[in-house]
Amino acid sequence: MTFRARRGFVAAATVVIVCLLGAGYEASQAPKPAAPAPKPAAPAAPAASGAAQGQPPMAENVYLNVQVLKGIPVDQFNDAMGMFASALLLDCVGCHHGTITSDPKAFAISTPRIERARQMVVMMNNINRLYFGGQKRVTCFTCHAGDPTPEPSPSLRLQYSELITDTTSFEFFPDIAAPPAEKVLARYIEASGGAKALASLRSFAATGTYLGFETSDTEVPFEAVVRAPEQRAEKAETGANDLLWYFNGNQAGRYHPDTPIPLIQFTGWSLIGSKIDTKSFFPTELAKAFQTFQMGYGEVEGKETIVARGINKGESPVNLHFDSATGLLVRLVRWVDTLAGPVPVQIDYSDFRDVAGVKMPFAWTRTWTNGQGIIKIKDIRPNVQVNDAQFARPNVPTTSLR
Ligand code: HEC
């Protein structure tokens, strides 16, 4: 809940971002093969062995040297790398061989830190099995807390300085003084335009700009088509090979043609969470997306928020931050499960404007352990005609480094 301030974090996190898809950048800057196929493009590498067409492949069938993080889909493996980098505040080359920026196969090269990290996975699993009933209670972050060398001695600075609330803490402490969920959600629906206006907004198309590590931190044109309750397609235009994201209720993922593994399908809590993200554009849908709520207080950008932690059995909790002053949803924090514990995903909404009687956010910022996407919307057209095909998974085979 409370956390010590860490100055170095922003700078360190930025390094992580730049490194993550380093291989992708290089690829996108390398001369393009003659006559690129029209999108969706044919894959560069053969289909991943062992993965039936359409099923998310396991990491060991896609990567070259997976020894301990086996039996999980590629997206969860990548999120475990996010946990490693974030928990130790190292960028990818902090553990991996320096040549990863030009050769994606170099991620498979063992280094002393990689060997050590493999041992740590085994140690962590043993601790959790022996002392925590197999729950992922002790994670890389539990010990490392942003430090490659965990500190054995308590900190007097921490003990005697002001504690700062961290809204990405998985631990949640309900506050009995906080208002009940029904009241907070009713106010949210009212502040967003009221049930009547919300009921008549069932889809929209948004255009604006996207800036992220995948676009080398430059703004590129962005488009989204969204349909209630949980379908969404997004595109960031980077030239011949646009970045795509798709969410159709049953499947979700991203297709970034210039990266070593272009199609990454979202699974587990990531798939469930992407539905919640879409519902956050439709307040009445979001309000009924959870079995129970715990209530507390938080803070976003120096302003007090009322936090409703939405809970569905067996799924990631979702912390919904409602601005105490306006009642609007300004932050959503959820978690993605990895073999090394949960990693946070945070979405911030701001710049609310009126669209067909509904208060819609025109700034969406998505932050996770290995990247950040900043979306600025210029125009939203309500209730556009959409068809199912727009939300479908791009029809490309899964690819492998093997
Ligand atoms: C704390 C050290 C550490 C950091 C930081 C780290 N990794 Fe890893 N990485 C590992 C370990 C350990 C393995 C091997 C896992 C196994 O054997 O199951 C690995 C394996 C991989 C692989 C599979 C390579 C192959 O072909 O077998 C990829 C891809 C990868 N990491 C990507 C990344 C990315 C991207 C980042 C930066 C966000 C990153 N890693 C940061 C330790 C790290």
Ligand code: HEC
């Ligand atoms: C129970 C506590 C604990 C957990 C859990 C833990 N570590 Fe460690 N780790 C340590 C300690 C203590 C050290 C420092 C050992 C030393 O000083 O040589 C360390 C060292 C390391 C190092 C070597 C750092 C260096 O300076 O080169 C790596 C890499 C590492 N851990 C990765 C991980 C990863 C990845 C995870 C999660 C899978 C993890 N650790 C989980 C306690 C932990």
